Amino acid sequence: MICGNDMKEKKSFGNLHRANIAKKIEHTILGENISYEQLINHLQEAVELNVLAVCIPLEWVAISKKYLSETDIIIVTVIDFPLGQSSCDEKIMQTIAANALGADEIDMVLDYEALIN
Numbered sequence: 001m002i003c004g005n006d007m008k009e010k011k012s013f014g015n016l017h018r019a020n021i022a023k024k025i026e027h028t029i030l031g032e033n034i035s036y037e038q039l040i041n042h043l044q045e046a047v048e049l050n051v052l053a054v055c056i057p058l059e060w061v062a063i064s065k066k067y068l069s070e071t072d073i074i075i076v077t078v079i080d081f082p083l084g085q086s087s088c089d090e091k092i093m094q095t096i097a098a099n100a101l102g103a104d105e106i107d108m109v110l111d112y113e114a115l116i117n
Contacts, residue, residue, distance in 0.1 A: 019050065022049050022052070023050070023051070023052050025049070025053075026053040026055045027042065027046040027054050027055070029042045029054075029055070029057075030057060030081055030082070031057075034057060039064070040067070042056075043064055043067050047068070047071060052074060053073060053076045053104075054075060054076065055077070055078065058078070058101070058103075061075060061077050061098060065101065065103075074104040075102060075103050075104045075105070076103065076106070078108075079095055079098065080111075083109065083111070084109035084112065095108070
């Protein structure tokens with residue numbers, strides 16, 4: 001597994017170059033109670049690694065979009081994370097909000113329980 005300091009220190013991994021690997025990564029921080037400081041650290045790390053995208057909670061999209069505005073890093077957010085059990089109308093409202101806030105990509109969580117039953 002390639003992680004943090006390994007990625008920063010090494011320039012290649014076998015026949016893969018670090019920059020090629022980084023441009024395939026969605027650098028993700030999800031969950032409740034993410035602090036502003038944690039978010040900014042995450043975004044700065046994304047810039048340093050020059051990843052393809054950051055995946056962040058909906059409430060952090062606008063700040064992240066502004067912070068990364070001078071980069072080509074894509075903003076990804078997740079709708080109805082983690083359980084996917086909101087109504088269709090709620091998912092639509094979250095999607096509209098994500099779009100308005102500047103998300104470049106939206107990942108919508110499927111209600112797996114409903115799928116199984």
